[in-house]
Each structure stands twice: as structure tokens, then as C-alpha cells.
Amino acid sequence: MARAGWRYLVFCPVPLGCLAPGQVPARPAGANPQLSPGAGNWHTVRPMLISLTPPQGTAAAPMPGSLAQQVRGACPHDCPDTCALLTTVEGGVATRVQGNPAHAQTGGVLCNKVSRYTERTYHPERLLQPLKRTGPKGSGQFEPVGWDEALGDIAARLQAIAARDPEAIVPYSYAGTMGQVQGEAMAGRFFNRLGASRLERTICAAAGGEGLAQTLGAKVGMRVEFFTESRLILIWGSNPVGSNLHFWRHAQQAKKNGARLVCIDPRRSETADKCHEHIALRPGTDAALALALMHELVVHDWLDHDYIARHTLGWLEPGGGLRARALAWSPERAAEVCGVPAEQIRALARDWGRCFLEQQPAAIRLNYGMQRVRGGGNATRAIACLPALTGAWRHRAGGLLMSSSGAFPLDRAALQRPDLLAGRSPRTLNMITIGDDLLRPASAGFGPKVEALIVYNSNPVAVAPESGKVVQGFLRGDLFTVVLEHFQTDTADYADYVLPATTQLEHWDVHAAYGHTDALLNRPAIAPLGQAKPNAQIFRELAARMGFTEPCFLDGDEALCRAAYGDKVDFQQLLDHGFAALPLPEAPFAEGGFPTPSGKCEFFSARLAAQGLDGLPEHLPNHEPAGASDEFPLAMISPPARNFLNSTFVNVKTLRAMEGEPLLEMHPEDAQARGIASGSVVRVFNARGEYRVKVQVSGRARPGVVNGLGIWWRKLGLDGTNVNQLTSQRLTDLGRGPVFYDCLVQVRAD
Numbered sequence: 001m002a003r004a005g006w007r008y009l010v011f012c013p014v015p016l017g018c019l020a021p022g023q024v025p026a027r028p029a030g031a032n033p034q035l036s037p038g039a040g041n042w043h044t045v046r047p048m049l050i051s052l053t054p055p056q057g058t059a060a061a062p063m064p065g066s067l068a069q070q071v072r073g074a075c076p077h078d079c080p081d082t083c084a085l086l087t088t089v090e091g092g093v094a095t096r097v098q099g100n101p102a103h104a105q106t107g108g109v110l111c112n113k114v115s116r117y118t119e120r121t122y123h124p125e126r127l128l129q130p131l132k133r134t135g136p137k138g139s140g141q142f143e144p145v146g147w148d149e150a151l152g153d154i155a156a157r158l159q160a161i162a163a164r165d166p167e168a169i170v171p172y173s174y175a176g177t178m179g180q181v182q183g184e185a186m187a188g189r190f191f192n193r194l195g196a197s198r199l200e201r202t203i204c205a206a207a208g209g210e211g212l213a214q215t216l217g218a219k220v221g222m223r224v225e226f227f228t229e230s231r232l233i234l235i236w237g238s239n240p241v242g243s244n245l246h247f248w249r250h251a252q253q254a255k256k257n258g259a260r261l262v263c264i265d266p267r268r269s270e271t272a273d274k275c276h277e278h279i280a281l282r283p284g285t286d287a288a289l290a291l292a293l294m295h296e297l298v299v300h301d302w303l304d305h306d307y308i309a310r311h312t313l314g315w316l317e318p319g320g321g322l323r324a325r326a327l328a329w330s331p332e333r334a335a336e337v338c339g340v341p342a343e344q345i346r347a348l349a350r351d352w353g354r355c356f357l358e359q360q361p362a363a364i365r366l367n368y369g370m371q372r373v374r375g376g377g378n379a380t381r382a383i384a385c386l387p388a389l390t391g392a393w394r395h396r397a398g399g400l401l402m403s404s405s406g407a408f409p410l411d412r413a414a415l416q417r418p419d420l421l422a423g424r425s426p427r428t429l430n431m432i433t434i435g436d437d438l439l440r441p442a443s444a445g446f447g448p449k450v451e452a453l454i455v456y457n458s459n460p461v462a463v464a465p466e467s468g469k470v471v472q473g474f475l476r477g478d479l480f481t482v483v484l485e486h487f488q489t490d491t492a493d494y495a496d497y498v499l500p501a502t503t504q505l506e507h508w509d510v511h512a513a514y515g516h517t518d519a520l521l522n523r524p525a526i527a528p529l530g531q532a533k534p535n536a537q538i539f540r541e542l543a544a545r546m547g548f549t550e551p552c553f554l555d556g557d558e559a560l561c562r563a564a565y566g567d568k569v570d571f572q573q574l575l576d577h578g579f580a581a582l583p584l585p586e587a588p589f590a591e592g593g594f595p596t597p598s599g600k601c602e603f604f605s606a607r608l609a610a611q612g613l614d615g616l617p618e619h620l621p622n623h624e625p626a627g628a629s630d631e632f633p634l635a636m637i638s639p640p641a642r643n644f645l646n647s648t649f650v651n652v653k654t655l656r657a658m659e660g661e662p663l664l665e666m667h668p669e670d671a672q673a674r675g676i677a678s679g680s681v682v683r684v685f686n687a688r689g690e691y692r693v694k695v696q697v698s699g700r701a702r703p704g705v706v707n708g709l710g711i712w713w714r715k716l717g718l719d720g721t722n723v724n725q726l727t728s729q730r731l732t733d734l735g736r737g738p739v740f741y742d743c744l745v746q747v748r749a750d
């Protein structure tokens with residue numbers, strides 16, 4: 001039956017000589033008599049509805065009968081690509097999730113992970129009702145309870161704590177969904193109204209983001225689609241084959257067009273395999289490499305003096321600007337630090353310089369791997385200076401892209417309503433140090449002991465560093481923990497209440513991206529499964545239980561979607577097409593105009609200098625530099641396993657089957673020196689803990705560095721641990737980010 005108020009465009013997938021538009025076909029015997037004959041072509045095959053516009057104010061809903069429908073959405077995961085999705089729904093059931101071919105950035109292609117989204121959504125272990133803990137914390141023993149009981153009890157517990165001190169309540173969330181609505185919209189309102197502690201959400205990109213902001217002015221850069229035209233691409237701290245697939249399409253096209261691809265990464269990743277060259281530097285030495293490249297540009301005068309003079313700040317300073325700093329970094333000095341041949345550094349500088357001489361575009365795809373070390377912010381600054389030195393920004397296919405998220409005109413204040421703080425200024429805790437903070441007593445400096453933790457869109461027991469301490473904190477008998485989740489994760493095992501959240505197929509949301517510059521809308525494709533509710537709805541209902549009567553707690557999810565961009569993005573276009581490109585120039589900094597205080601690319605940052613920090617980028621050795629310890633002689637990095645996304649998808653059986661089991665990659669020299677054979681179980685340890693894992697002796701690891709692929713759920717590891725048992729809670733130079741790849745260990749045969 002056709003639904004009142006809906007417009008239908010019916011597509012027949014079989015080429016049987018379709019009728020001209022407007023031509024009314026004869027209805028064949030057996031065809032659904034309630035469909036307008038003008039709606040499409042009658043065939044004996046089942047038609048598929050590809051364009052569906054619901055009546056204003058309602059979500060897309062399943063079509064009755066035998067019609068399938070496709071609903072437009074957006075991938076919610078922490079990935080630069082933010083793909084546009086098309087979900088096929090038949091009889092109220094999502095049967096397929098695919099890329100929207102109309103969205104150029106997606107190009108109809110999804111990664112292996114999200115193309116299995118129906119398997120994840122209908123997973124037999126999906127949480128579909130509220131659960132209350134019945135066994136000891138961490139045991140995973142729960143009983144089902146009704147929403148009324150769960151929300152009533154949670155509200156009562158939070159009210160009692162808030163009556164003493166609302167800062168004893170801490171939200172803990174990150175990018176489990178990148179959606180603005182199911183992320184921090186209603187949740188932000190709730191915690192602001194409550195006066196809870198604030199959270200520094202720094203676990204991924206804080207150092208790089210701050211480094212970029214100090215140099216370019218914001219998280220902005222090249223338009224990703226123009227990498228196709230680049231002649232030289234440095235893929236730096238990134239494995240796009242595994243985690244930035246849609247950029248990789250452009251890089252491959254550039255390669256076909258004759259571009260040279262260079263991968264800079266301690267690990268010989270799947271991307272490194274496919275590049276012309278791999279520079280396997282030691283973790284945490286990227287700034288030294290960048291400064292040595294500058295050294296060569298200066299020595300050979302491969303410099304765009306006009307661009308430097310007009311559009312940069314801090315090249316020639318009386319006390320020594322970036323030029324003088326770079327001249328202190330000969331390729332030999334950098335080679336010593338980075339553990340790569342000086343000639344390889346010279347050759348890379350020559351490649352970059354040749355592009356300048358030939359007026360060809362050279363570009364850098366920088367990603368977040370390289371900034372998860374002590375000097376990650378400075379390394380980002382140093383690398384972000386390179387394109388300005390040769391005027392690479394003059395080309396639309398030249399420059400650098402780390403994150404494009406700063407280009408999106410999101411109105412976060414409208415979503416999160418900081419005015420609800422009403423003048424209060426609660427303390428801020430850093431999500432990196434949750435292990436220590438959960439174990440801290442009340443003090444004048446720290447404030448109240450953490451008494452309640454509300455976790456959503458995150459799995460800190462698996463992903464936060466030094467997880468031995470994180471677990472100890474979550475085990476505290478006097479800590480009240482609520483977890484909003486899809487699955488019984490490591491963190492959910494420690495909850496007092498687990499509340500079932502909807503997946504992206506079941507709710508509204510609106511998205512920005514950090515690897516392209518299109519805004520996206522996500523419509524619900526199916527009704528919530530079981531008793532699951534959208535995060536925003538859970539916080540809305542909790543707010544009501546807490547007696548928060550402000551009208552903003554009544555805003556619906558679609559209204560929140562509209563508020564996210566206000567009038568900056570045409571919401572009707574999002575409704576009609578699912579995406580909308582931001583109106584941005586093709587070559588954003590061809591004529592300078594950086595969003596810094598000076599309007600220039602700031603080699604020297606007066607803002608950093610005012611904080612007593614070095615105003616110029618410099619190489620800062622790791623907290624735990626390679627070779628600094630006889631006891632723990634190996635550096636460890638923990639890049640993502642290809643078929644997982646942080647700790648998401650670990651429980652999707654087909655993806656887990658592809659990954660097999662937790663692995664530590666180790667170079668043959670290091671393995672041989674320890675009598676370790678491929679496939680054997682080893683102990684990886686340092687002063688923070690121990691992790692048992694199967695070793696893979698492999699050239700993917702460079703000598704002196706082991707790669708602990710992550711992030712597996714702890715409960716699936718050999719001893720109920722994962723690689724974060726070993727990582728530290730220390731912070732980066734800028735942005736107070738994590739130092740997951742700044743970690744020394746020893747490895748022994750088990």
C-alpha cells in the first residue's frame with residue numbers, strides 16, 4: 001500500500017525496455033493494485049525504491065509488502081572518510097548497507113567493516129534491554145530490568161551524589177559515534193545542567209589538532225579529492241589502505257597518473273607495500289625528519305621565497321627563526337635520531353624540491369599515528385611547515401591534509417547549551433588519565449573523588465592507557481557506573497547498569513567529517529531493536545527523572561539535527577540528498593589567508609611562546625626513547641588491526657575471523673636474538689604490566705620496534721588483557737593527548 005504523504009520513485013533493476021517518463025503502463029496480472037501505475041514500470045520482478053522522501057518530521061520507515069527501500073545515512077565511525085550510506089530495508093529489516101554512489105567522496109564503496117553493518121546490528125549478542133548488575137564488578141553478571149526501574153534508580157543515585165557535589169559525576173565519551181546528536185548534544189545539555197565534571201576528549205587527535213591549529217590556524221587543509229592530481233604524495237603516519245580507504249582511491253589514481261608515493265611509518269603497513277618508497281623511521285622521530293628535509297630545502301635553495309615572505313611568519317627572526325632551526329638538523333643528525341639512512345632523507349628532500357622547481361604539486365596526507373608520542377604536537381607543527389616553504393599551497397593538489405574538521409560550521413553551543421552551566425565552571429578531567437583519576441582520593445587540587453561515571457560512545461577499559469589501573473578504578477565498590485552500549489564490552493562488564501543504545505541504522509544524526517568537506521545526515525532506516533533507545537533519548541528521559549524542566553530537554557532528535565548547522569548548511573538538501581558540500585575554495589591557501597592570528601602560516605607561534613613554550617617546532621625525544629633502557633629495549637607501537645576500528649567490530653565474527661587473534665609483529669632479528677619463533681606465545685612487559693600474545697615474526701616490524709595490533713577486547717586476549725596493559729598515561733607536548741606509541745617494552749618467550 002502506498003503511504004500517504006510519501007513520494008515514490010520506483011526503479012526496476014531489469015532492463016526490459018522501460019517506458020518513457022509519464023507513459024502509463026498497463027498493470028500486469030498479480031501486480032500490487034495499490035501502487036499508482038505512474039509510479040514506475042510494472043515487471044514481474046520485485047522493484048526497488050531508490051528514492052524515498054518521508055513526510056516532513058518523520059523518520060523513514062519500512063515499506064509494507066514486498067517493496068524494498070533504500071534509506072540514506074552516514075557512517076558514524078571514527079574514520080576520516082565519513083561515508084554516505086544506503087541501507088536497504090525489506091519488511092522492516094535492514095538487509096544490506098552499501099555506499100551511496102551519488103556521494104562522490106564515498107563513490108558507492110564502503111570498507112570491509114561497515115559493509116557488514118547488518119551483521120553488527122542484528123548480532124545475537126546485541127544488548128536489547130536494560131541490565132542491572134547482579135554479580136561482582138567485572139564478572140559480566142546482570143539481570144534484565146525495565147527502563148522505569150533503571151532510569152529511576154540511576155536518577156536517584158545521581159541526585160544523591162549531586163547533592164554533595166555534582167563534580168563527583170564524570171561523563172566519559174568519545175567517538176563511538178561521530179554523530180553530533182547521539183554524541184554530545186543532549187548528553188552535553190544533561191551534564192551542563194547537572195554541573196558535572198567536564199571531560200577533555202583528547203584520546204585520539206589532540207596533539208596533532210593543536211599542532212595544526214598553532215601552525216595553520218585550525219584543522220583545515222587540502223581538499224582530499226585533489227590528491228588525484230598530486231605528483232608527489234607523502235603518506236605520513238597513516239595506513240590508508242586500512243583506515244582511510246577513500247583517500248587511498250585518490251592516491252592510487254595519482255599513482256596511475258605518474259605520481260610518486262612515499263610512506264613514512266615505523267611499520268611496513270599494507271600501504272607501505274604499495275608505495276614507491278617506505279621510510280621506516282623510529283617512533284617519535286618525525287619532527288627530526290621534517291627539520292632535516294627543511295635543511296636540505298635551505299641548502300639547495302628549493303624555497304619559494306615569495307610565498308615565504310608574503311604568507312609565513314617566523315622564517316628569519318633576529319633570534320633565529322625556522323631557517324636557523326632547520327640548519328641545525330643535517331640529514332646525518334636526523335638519520336641518527338630517526339634510524340634511517342641520511343641518503344634516504346636527502347632523496348626525499350630532492351623529490352620535494354623537484355616538485356617546487358618543476359612547479360608540480362606536492363602534498364602530504366598526515367594522519368594521527370605520528371602524534372601519539374611526547375613530541376606529537378611539535379612533529380605536526382614541523383611537518384605542517386613544509387608545504388609553505390615550497391609554496392605547495394599554490395596548487396589545489398599541493399599542501400597538506402591532516403583533518404578538515406575545522407571547516408565545518410557546527411553550532412556546538414546550540415547543541416550542548418553551555419549556558420545551562422549558569423555561571424558554574426566545573427573541573428575538567430582528561431580522559432587519558434582516567435586510570436589514575438578513578439583511584440585518586442578527594443583533595444583540594446583534584447576536587448571530589450569520582451563517585452559516578454556515565455560512559456557512552458566509548459570503551460575505556462579496553463582503549464584507555466595503562467589499563468591495569470583503569471580496571472582497578474572500575475572495580476571500586478563505591479563507584480557507580482552506567483554504560484550506554486550496543487554490546488557487552490569490557491567496560492560494560494564493570495557497569496552497575498548497562499543501557500541498550502541504538503545503532504546508526506536506528507536513529508537520526510548529523511555529521512561533519514575530518515577527511516573531506518561534506519556535511520551528512522543520517523536517517524533512521526529501521527525501528528529501534530528490542531528496547532534500545534538513542535543516546536539522546538536516554539539522556540532526555542534521565543533529565544526528566546532528574547527534574548530538569550528546561551524546554552531544551554524536549555527537543556527531538558530531528559530538531560537537534562537541524563540545530564547542528566543552523567542556516568549554515570541547507571537542511572532541505574541534507575534531507576533530499578543525504579549530504580551537502582561546504583562551499584570552500586579549491587586551493588584554500590594559494591594566496592595565504594590562513595586562519596591564524598597573523599593570517600599567515602605561523603612557523604613561529606607567539607601564542608606558544610606566551611605560554612613559555614618553544615615558539616618554533618622542534619624535535620622532542622619520546623618520554624621513553626628507543627635505546628634508553630637496557631631493561632626494556634624495544635619500542636612498541638599499537639596501530640589498529642585492519643578489520644577493527646578502535647575497539648569497534650571486534651565482536652563481529654566475520655571480521656574477527658579475518659584478524660584471527662591478537663598478534664605482536666616482531667622483526668626477525670629481534671625474534672632470533674630472543675629465541676622466539678613465529679606463532680609462539682610471548683610475554684610483552686614493562687613496569688606497567690604484562691601482556692601475553694602470539695608473535696608474528698615479520699618484516700612489517702622494523703628492528704627495535706614491535707607492533708602490538710589493536711584494539712582487541714581484553715576479554716578476548718590470552719589473559720584477559722590487551723596491549724593497553726603496557727601503554728602509559730603520560731601526555732603529549734601540546735593538546736594533552738595520549739602517548740600510545742611512546743612505550744618501551746621487553747619481549748620474552750613464554
Ligand code: SF4
Pocket residue numbers: 075076077079080081082083110111112113114115245246645
Ligand atoms: S569506517 Fe570509514 S571507510 Fe568504512 S564505511 Fe565508515 S567512513 Fe567509510
